[in-house]
Structure formats: C-alpha cells, structure tokens
Amino acid sequence: MAHANETTSPPSAGPAAPSGPVRKKTLRQSDRRGVFGDKLFSGLAMAAGIAILVLLAFVALFLSSSSGRALYSEDEGLIVGQFLQYAMPLVGGTIIASIIALGLAAPVAIGVALFISHFAPPRASRSIGYVIDLLAAIPSVVYGAWGMSFLAPAMVPVYRWLHENLGWFPLFAGNPSGTGRTILTAGIVLAVMILPIITSVSREIFIQTPKLHEEAALALGATRWEMIKMAVFPFARAGIISGIMLGLGRALGETMAVALVLSGGALTASLISTGNQTIPAEIALNFPEAGPGSERQAQLIAIGLVLFIITLVVNMIARWIVSRNKEFSGAN
Amino acid sequence: MSKRINAIDLNVYYGDFLAVEGVNIDIEPRSVTAFIGPSGCGKTTFLRTLNRMHEVLPGARVEGQLLLDDDNIYDTAVDPVTVRSMVGMVFQRPNPFPTMSIRDNVLAGYKLNGTRLSRSQSDQVVEEALKGANLWNEVKDRLDKPGSGLSGGQQQRLCIARTIAVKPDVILMDEPCSALDPISTLAIEDLINELKDTYTVVIVTHNMQQAARVSEKTAFFNIAGTGKPGKLIEYDETTKIFSNPSKKDTENYVSGRFG
Amino acid sequence: MSTPTQETTTPPPPKAQNSLTQGTLPRWTWAAMLAGSVAVAAALAAALGAAFGAESFLMPLWVVLVPVIYLPAMLILQWVRINKRKAIDGFWKNLVYLAFLIALLPLVSVIWSVVSVGLPGLLAPGFLASDMSGITGRIDQETMETGGDVLGGIRHAIIGSLVITLAATVISVPIGLLTSIYLVEYSRGSWLSRAITFFVDVMTGIPSIVAGLFAAAATAWFISTASSLGLMAARPYTMGLTAAIALSVLMIPVVVRTTEEMLRVVPNELREASYALGVRKWRTILKVVIPTAISGIASGVTLSIARVIGETAPILVTAGFVVNANWNLVSGWMATLPVYIYRQFQNPIAPAATEPSEQRAWAAALVLIIIVMLLNLAARIIAQVFAPKKTGR
Numbered sequence: 001m002a003h004a005n006e007t008t009s010p011p012s013a014g015p016a017a018p019s020g021p022v023r024k025k026t027l028r029q030s031d032r033r034g035v036f037g038d039k040l041f042s043g044l045a046m047a048a049g050i051a052i053l054v055l056l057a058f059v060a061l062f063l064s065s066s067s068g069r070a071l072y073s074e075d076e077g078l079i080v081g082q083f084l085q086y087a088m089p090l091v092g093g094t095i096i097a098s099i100i101a102l103g104l105a106a107p108v109a110i111g112v113a114l115f116i117s118h119f120a121p122p123r124a125s126r127s128i129g130y131v132i133d134l135l136a137a138i139p140s141v142v143y144g145a146w147g148m149s150f151l152a153p154a155m156v157p158v159y160r161w162l163h164e165n166l167g168w169f170p171l172f173a174g175n176p177s178g179t180g181r182t183i184l185t186a187g188i189v190l191a192v193m194i195l196p197i198i199t200s201v202s203r204e205i206f207i208q209t210p211k212l213h214e215e216a217a218l219a220l221g222a223t224r225w226e227m228i229k230m231a232v233f234p235f236a237r238a239g240i241i242s243g244i245m246l247g248l249g250r251a252l253g254e255t256m257a258v259a260l261v262l263s264g265g266a267l268t269a270s271l272i273s274t275g276n277q278t279i280p281a282e283i284a285l286n287f288p289e290a291g292p293g294s295e296r297q298a299q300l301i302a303i304g305l306v307l308f309i310i311t312l313v314v315n316m317i318a319r320w321i322v323s324r325n326k327e328f329s330g331a332n
Numbered sequence: 333m334s335k336r337i338n339a340i341d342l343n344v345y346y347g348d349f350l351a352v353e354g355v356n357i358d359i360e361p362r363s364v365t366a367f368i369g370p371s372g373c374g375k376t377t378f379l380r381t382l383n384r385m386h387e388v389l390p391g392a393r394v395e396g397q398l399l400l401d402d403d404n405i406y407d408t409a410v411d412p413v414t415v416r417s418m419v420g421m422v423f424q425r426p427n428p429f430p431t432m433s434i435r436d437n438v439l440a441g442y443k444l445n446g447t448r449l450s451r452s453q454s455d456q457v458v459e460e461a462l463k464g465a466n467l468w469n470e471v472k473d474r475l476d477k478p479g480s481g482l483s484g485g486q487q488q489r490l491c492i493a494r495t496i497a498v499k500p501d502v503i504l505m506d507e508p509c510s511a512l513d514p515i516s517t518l519a520i521e522d523l524i525n526e527l528k529d530t531y532t533v534v535i536v537t538h539n540m541q542q543a544a545r546v547s548e549k550t551a552f553f554n555i556a557g558t559g560k561p562g563k564l565i566e567y568d569e570t571t572k573i574f575s576n577p578s579k580k581d582t583e584n585y586v587s588g589r590f591g
Numbered sequence: 592m593s594t595p596t597q598e599t600t601t602p603p604p605p606k607a608q609n610s611l612t613q614g615t616l617p618r619w620t621w622a623a624m625l626a627g628s629v630a631v632a633a634a635l636a637a638a639l640g641a642a643f644g645a646e647s648f649l650m651p652l653w654v655v656l657v658p659v660i661y662l663p664a665m666l667i668l669q670w671v672r673i674n675k676r677k678a679i680d681g682f683w684k685n686l687v688y689l690a691f692l693i694a695l696l697p698l699v700s701v702i703w704s705v706v707s708v709g710l711p712g713l714l715a716p717g718f719l720a721s722d723m724s725g726i727t728g729r730i731d732q733e734t735m736e737t738g739g740d741v742l743g744g745i746r747h748a749i750i751g752s753l754v755i756t757l758a759a760t761v762i763s764v765p766i767g768l769l770t771s772i773y774l775v776e777y778s779r780g781s782w783l784s785r786a787i788t789f790f791v792d793v794m795t796g797i798p799s800i801v802a803g804l805f806a807a808a809a810t811a812w813f814i815s816t817a818s819s820l821g822l823m824a825a826r827p828y829t830m831g832l833t834a835a836i837a838l839s840v841l842m843i844p845v846v847v848r849t850t851e852e853m854l855r856v857v858p859n860e861l862r863e864a865s866y867a868l869g870v871r872k873w874r875t876i877l878k879v880v881i882p883t884a885i886s887g888i889a890s891g892v893t894l895s896i897a898r899v900i901g902e903t904a905p906i907l908v909t910a911g912f913v914v915n916a917n918w919n920l921v922s923g924w925m926a927t928l929p930v931y932i933y934r935q936f937q938n939p940i941a942p943a944a945t946e947p948s949e950q951r952a953w954a955a956a957l958v959l960i961i962i963v964m965l966l967n968l969a970a971r972i973i974a975q976v977f978a979p980k981k982t983g984r
Contacts, residue, residue: 038873042873044769045773045777048767048768048769049770049773051766053790055840057708058809058885059797059840062805063804063805108693109690111686111693114687119684125598137964138901139929139956139959141959143701145705148706148936149949214641223679226680253797255903255928256933259933283804293811299806303969308798311798314796320627
C-alpha cells in the first residue's frame with residue numbers, strides 16, 4: 001500500500017502518541033491501488049452473482065433447445081400429442097410415488113421432530129438430532145440398494161395377503177408382484193429418504209418457539225399436548241409446510257432409489273403389482289443407452305424439463321404458503 | 333498531530349429523511365468535546381459524519397461542509413478511507429476482532445491494510461499504543477492471547493489502543509462507557525484526560541456527570557419531536573452549559589427537568 | 592401443610608393420601624399395560640394369521656398390533672380413571688414416541704444391512720487397491736463355484752469420485768463464496784440481489800438428474816460448436832468435467848445459502864471497527880469478515896461436498912462408466928462410487944451369478960457411507976476448531 005513507503009519514526013509528540021511507522025496525512029491523497037482493489041473485488045463479487053443467473057438461464061435454454069426434437073419432427077411436424085402420451089403416465093407415476101412417500105413420511109417426521117424438541121430428555125435430543133442429520137446424508141443409491149435387496153422381498157407376502165383379502169379395492173387389485181419391487185415399495189423407500197429432511201426443518205422451527213409462549217400456556221394449566229397445540233403449532237405452521245414441500249421436491253426428483261427399487265411399466269392404479277414409472281428413473285435407466293442427438297435423447301431431456309417445471313411449481317407454492325403465513329406465525 | 337474540526341451548515345440525511353439539520357460547530361484541537369442530548373437527537377449520527385462512517389449505512393448522505401483544519405472531508409476528490417485513517421473511532425460496545433490476538437488487535441490498522449512492519453517496529457507500536465491506552469501493564473504477559481478474553485473495560489481500552497496505534501488526528505468516541513462498570517468507566521475517563529494532550533477528542537455520552545468530568549466544551553443536541561430533524565441547540569464551555577446555559581432547553585435537560 | 596404458629600413444634604402426621612396425587616395412576620401402569628398389549632397382540636396375531644392366511648408374516652403383524660392395542664387401551668384407562676384432558680395428552684405423547692420408534696426402524700435396518708453385508712466384501716483382499724479391469728463373468732462364476740475370494744475392487748471408483756468432486760468444489764466454492772459476499776456486503780437490496788436470491792432458491796430445487804441432463808446437453812453443444820469453428824477436435828461429451836459441472840449446479844446454491852447465512856451473523860460492529868481504522872472494504876471483507884465466519888463457511892462447504900459425493904444420477908448421464916482408473920477430467924469416461932454401486936446391482940458382471948457383484952456393491956456402499964460420515968464429522972470438527980476463541984484469560 002502507499003503508506004508503506006514511509007517507515008521512519010518521527011519524534012513522538014506526546015505520551016499517548018506511539019512513534020513508529022506513520023501514515024501520510026494529506027487528505028487529498030488517495031492510494032490508487034486501494035481504490036482499484038475495492039472496484040476489482042466488488043466487480044468480481046457481482047460477476048459471480050451474475051454468473052449464477054447466466055448458468056440458470058443456460059439450464060433453461062439448453063434443456064428447452066435440446067428437447068425440441070421431442071416436440072417437432074421434420075416428417076410429422078408438431079408431435080406434441082405423441083410426447084404428451086409418453087409423458088403423462090410418467091408424470092402420473094412420479095406423483096403417485098411422491099404422494100405415498102409424503103403421506104407416510106410427513107406425520108412420522110413431525111412426530112419425530114416433536115419428540116426431539118419437546119419430549120426426549122434434553123441430553124439425548126442433541127445426539128438424536130445429529131443422527132437424523134447424518135441419515136439425511138446417506139446417499140440415495142444406498143437407500144435404493146436397501147429397498148431392492150431387503151425391503152422388497154419382505155413386502156412380497158404382505159402384497160399377496162393384501163391382494164387376497166382386499167383385492168376388490170383398486171389400489172390392491174392386479175397381480176401381486178413376485179419380487180415386491182412395486183410403486184408402493186418405492187414410495188416407502190422415498191418416505192424413509194425424505195423423513196430426515198422434514199424432521200430437521202420441523203425440529204429447527206419447533207425449537208425456535210418462543211419459550212415465553214410455551215410457559216404462558218403451561219402456566220394456564222395446559223397439559224403438554226395442549227401447550228403444543230396452543231403455542232408450538234401456530235408458531236411453526238409455515239415452517240412445517242415448507243419442510244414438507246422441501247421433502248416433496250426431493251421425492252419428486254429422487255432418481256436412484258426408484259430406479260433400483262421399482263421394476264417399472266405402464267401406469268396402473270395398483271400399488272402392489274409391477275408397473276408405473278417415475279420421470280427421474282425413466283431418464284436414468286434410458287439416457288446412457290440413448291444415442292447422442294437422437295430423438296430418444298431429446299424425449300428424455302424434454303421430460304426432464306417437465307420434471308424441472310413440476311418441482312419449480314412445488315417450490316413456488318411452498319414459498320407462497322410460507323410468505324402468506326408469516327404474518328400470523330409470530331416469527332417476526 | 334491534532335486537527336481542528338469545523339462544520340458549516342451541515343445537514344445529514346438518511347434517504348429523504350433529514351436526521352440532523354444545520355449544524356455549525358468549531359472544535360478546537362487538543363481538547364475534549366462532549367455531545368449530550370436525549371436519545372434520537374442525532375448526536376451519534378453527527379459524530380459518525382465526522383469520519384464519514386455514516387456512509388456505511390445505505391442511503392446516508394450529507395450536505396454542507398466539514399473542514400478538518402482547512403480541508404473539506406466531503407470534497408468529491410476525497411476518499412472516505414483516507415478520512416477514516418485520520419479520524420479514528422471508538423464504539424459503544426467494545427469490539428476487538430475475535431480472530432486476532434491482543435497484539436494483532438493493536439496492529440490491526442496496519443495488518444488489515446497490508447502494511448508490513450518489522451518485528452522491532454511492530455513491538456514498538458504495540459507497546460506504545462498499549463501504554464497510551466493504560467493497558468500495557470495488564471496485558472504485557474499475554475499479548476498472544478485472544479483479545480476477546482479480556483474484561484469489558486480492558487477490551488474497550490484495547491479498542492482505544494488499536495485506534496491510537498494508527499496515529500489519527502482526531503478520536504471520536506460513541507458512548508464508550510455505556511457498556512462498562514463504574515471502575516472501568518473511571519479508567520477510560522482518566523485515559524480520555526491523557527489523550528487530549530495529543531488528540532482532538534469528541535465524545536458522545538448519555539451521562540451528564542461524565543460530560544462534566546471529562547470535557548472542556550459541551551454541545552447540546554435536541555429534537556423537536558419524532559420525525560423532526562435533530563439540531564445543535566447550544567455549544568459552549570462545559571462549565572457554562574452545566575451552570576448557566578443560555579437556552580431554556582439546555583437548562584431543562586441538564587437539570588433533569590426534561591421529558 | 593403445617594400452620595406457622597409458635598406452639599406446634601411437631602409436624603402434623605402425614606396424610607394417608609397426598610391431595611396433589613389424586614388423579615394419577617401408579618407409575619408402573621404403562622409397563623403393565625404394555626405387557627398386556629404384547630400378550631393380547633400375540634394371541635390376536637395368531638388368530639388373525641390362521642383366519643386370513645397371513646402365516647408368512649406373523650412377527651411383523653404382531654409388532655404392528657402392539658401399538659394398535661396399547662394406544663387406545665391407555666387412552667380409555669386414563670379417560671376413565673383421571674380425565675379427558677390428561678388422557679388426550681397421554682395419547683399424543685404415546686403417538687410421538689411411536690413415531691420416533693417407527694422412524695428408527697428403517698434407519699437401523701439400512702445401517703445394519705449395509706454394515707453386515709458390506710463388511711465381508713470390504714475385507715476381501717485388494718478390494719480398495721484394485722479396479723475392475725479384467726473381471727469377467729467367468730471369473731465371478733468361478734468364484735461362486737469354488738467359494739474363493741471375490742476379486743475386483745473400487746480403486747478406480749474412489750479416484751473418480753475424488754477427482755470429480757474436487758473439480759466440482761473448485762468450480763462451486765469461488766462462485767458461491769463471491770456471490771454470497773455480493774449479496775451480504777455489496778448489494779444493499781438491489782433488484783439484482785433479489786433476482787439472485789430468488790434464482791438460487793430455484794436452483795436448490797433442481798432435481799439432480801436434471802442437473803446431469805443440463806451438463807450433458809451444454810457440454811455437447813459447446814464441443815460441437817467449438818469443433819465446427821475449428822477450435823478443437825470433436826469428442827464425446829461424456830467425461831469427468833461434464834459430471835463436475837452437473838455437480839456444481841447442485842453445489843453452488845448450497846454453498847451460497849450457507850455462506851450467506853454465516854456472513855450475515857458476523858456482527859456489523861467488526862466491519863465498522865475495521866472501517867474506522869481506515870481499512871478498505873475489500874480488505875475488511877477478506878481479513879475481518881471472512882476469518883470471523885470461516886468455521887461456518889468451511890463446515891458448510893464440507894457438508895455440501897458430502898452431499899454431492901453421494902450423487903449418482905447426474906454422473907450416470909455425464910461421465911459414463913469404466914472399469915479402470917482414469918485421472919483425466921477432460922478425456923474418457925470415469926466411474927464414481929455411487930455409479931459403481933448402481934451398475935453392480937443393475938448390470939451384474941455375471942448375470943447368472945450375481946452374488947460377487949452384490950458383495951462388491953454393498954462393500955462400496957459401506958465405503959461411501961464411511962466417506963460421507965467422515966466428511967460430516969470433519970464439518971463438525973472444523974466448526975469447533977476454527978471458531979473464534981472466546982477464552983484467553
């Protein structure tokens with residue numbers, strides 16, 4: 001820096017003034033390198049931010065341009081109908097799997113979060129929370145392997161039993177799978193995977209409940225459950241919803257677990273027979289075999305784009321719910 | 333070393349909001365000047381305009397002139413960073429850098445700017461600055477320990493040492509004792525008394541006894557009501573402000589009959 | 592209660608029944624009730640199993656029936672003996688405990704299965720040091736028949752995972768760090784910062800397979816454009832760098848979010864203290880703000896690495912799969928641990944003898960989990976070690 005040139009010590013002017021290196025004391029002198037450093041650094045920071053916007057624009061651009069051939073062929077013109085015929089069953093399968101996962105995971109996850117925040121002994125709750133966080137970090141392919149090798153065989157007799165006794169119900173109609181690798185098994189695996197996510201978001205928000213509100217409720221003679229209903233849930237509602245939506249987004253986009261567990265097929269209402277397929281698994285199973293630049297590859301990229309839009313909508317809804325609930329939650 | 337401060341028709345804005353209006357003040361070099369007044373009257377805001385610190389907040393700007401000796405620090409050619417290296421500041425709550433040792437905290441002004449000092453030079457700076465802040469004897473054996481391990485009063489003196497280590501002309505203090513116990517406060521007040529031999533010291537305080545104890549001149553700021561700009565009501569010798577002020581508002585405030 | 596008068600020095604005789612304990616049940620109630628439920632559930636499971644032909648899963652049925660009996664029974668007992676409010680409170684408490692137990696079940700099962708099945712494979716000689724080149728279906732078949740050690744290993748997959756993840760980190764961390772610095776220190780709530788925050792949120796929601804598709808499509812386009820302009824020879828887009836780009840798309844939003852959070856908790860007082868010493872903003876950020884937040888930033892980055900190192904789908908569509916080690920990011924296919932696991936399950940080396948492939952897959956899964964856990968542990972240690980020291984007296 002410019003100050004550094006002058007390092008001689010002038011005689012000290014008073015008891016409190018240390019001698020040693022001294023700065024130049026002219027107001028109008030500004031060190032150009034310093035100003036340049038400021039400009040360079042702020043420019044770099046802003047450029048990085050813009051790079052992210054550009055990257056996302058590229059994602060949208062490349063996905064839509066690469067999927068063009070799935071919607072338009074030179075021989076037949078627009079083939080949107082054909083694509084929809086291909087895409088709709090996959091969208092259906094994705095949604096079925098996600099609904100199963102969410103239906104199973106959300107209540108349990110909220111229960112676990114409550115257990116950690118309000119029921120478990122304080123010493124244990126920290127380590128339980130840490131274990132839950134670790135479970136969120138287990139790679140999805142491991143969950144998939146577990147679902148395929150352990151859960152699916154275990155579910156075979158249950159599916160057979162369900163079919164024999166509840167076969168009149170459309171969800172349990174059809175031929176029960178002999179391997180257990182059905183959409184219900186995939187949904188259970190997804191539920192296990194998203195459970196830690198919903199748990200850790202809900203736990204975060206439960207812990208933040210103002211102690212004052214809780215104690216006010218307890219001081220009125222409320223039982224613990226009444227206190228949770230009065231103080232914790234109203235405060236945490238938006239947080240729980242955003243946690244669930246986060247889990248839903250994960251379930252929608254989860255690839256490997258479904259690709260390993262589900263032996264896919266056509267869309268069917270039956271949860272216990274083979275059939276149904278989700279978008280991410282369809283892509284993962286077929287993309288490596290599809291030739292570069294082929295129409296098949298374009299089709300796969302196109303459904304990838306559809307998946308992207310679905311998760312985007314889910315995230316938007318989550319954010320909207322959270323922002324709408326904010327004013328009532330007392331979080332501000 | 334020490335410089336005169338002269339504000340001429342100074343207005344301070346936050347966005348469109350006029351926070352302080354029309355301040356004219358002349359602060360002598362090598363003196364202690366206290367700013368007193370009720371909360372929200374703009375005394376801290378005005379203090380922060382003296383080293384252009386208020387610009388850190390978004391939308392803050394200034395109209396008028398503020399002369400340091402004869403140079404306007406708000407001249408367009410002036411770099412605020414240069415101003416701040418000449419006008420040091422001590423804050424309300426002690427804020428030593430938590431990642432640095434006591435020694436590095438004192439040298440922060442040099443180290444953060446990338447100025448290289450030889451070992452002997454930096455030893456000299458550390459010792460003189462800590463002696464100047466009356467802290468040397470308490471910390472000389474643990475200079476390599478973190479600054480955040482000191483008591484509140486020691487931390488505040490460390491912050492003063494850090495400020496005088498870069499040899500400013502003016503030291504601004506924004507309620508430096510409000511977070512400290514009475515004994516630490518006394519140590520800081522003694523220190524202020526010594527500092528005025530070398531520096532121009534400007535101190536904002538809520539404590540009128542403190543203003544009376546440490547300052548030679550006192551400026552009383554007041555505000556007509558919420559949403560109105562703060563104004564400099566009276567600026568005079570401290571003894572006169574506290575014994576025989578010329579304005580009714582000042583008398584009400586110093587006699588405790590205020591609000 | 593004794594009355595505070597001078598005369599009565601002797602305490603009154605203890606009451607037979609403390610009035611405050613009225614309306615509570617003895618402490619052992621729940622244990623007795625649980626034992627009863629277990630017995631009833633066993634009988635019921637046997638009866639149901641015989642009636643509906645569910646003999647094949649009597650144990651699970653029994654386990655399911657225990658809470659089905661216990662919860663309502665406790666509810667009724669408390670309702671009758673104490674009151675409705677207490678009963679409902681107890682019912683929900685039991686439900687919460689039940690939720691916790693239900694959650695533990697699959698999680699313990701996952702860990703147990705990976706460790707118990709994966710450990711023998713991991714201990715097979717040369718598993719970490721060899722790759723899969725030369726391992727054919729015939730070899731696996733022979734292993735099955737002779738019962739020898741399973742050959743082949745994961746050296747190439749570990750190398751691939753490390754190289755690709757490192758490349759993704761090198762791309763993501765500077766961009767993520769600088770972006771969060773822009774958001775916290777420079778933007779002052781401008782429209783650009785709002786746009787960045789919004790789109791970083793959008794990015795967080797990108798499914799990993801879509802990130803892979805993007806990287807594949809983008810790299811293919813760049814290569815074909817560059818080669819048609821004569822800048823480089825045409826080559827396949829499947830390479831380590833493409834996978835690293837895909838992982839960066841997933842990693843950048845995580846880095847931005849965590850770093851932003853960490854920078855925001857650095858007290859403004861420290862920035863002001865630095866400015867007041869005449870230090871420039873960029874130096875203040877580099878030397879005061881970031882060092883203060885470094886523990887949080889480092890642990891956040893480590894966690895994001897742990898997150899992407901387990902990603903399978905984006906690598907499957909971008910880096911292909913190989914059987915031998917490849918250190919070169921920009922040429923040739925690469926294998927990573929998750930893809931290795933997936934391929935061993937989905938396309939066993941010997942379709943007729945899948946056990947050796949499965950053993951390798953489980954062992955690789957165990958290695959992957961150990962790596963992820965170590966990264967998580969490292970994140971916690973980093974957060975503690977680099978945190979600003981609070982004591983020094």
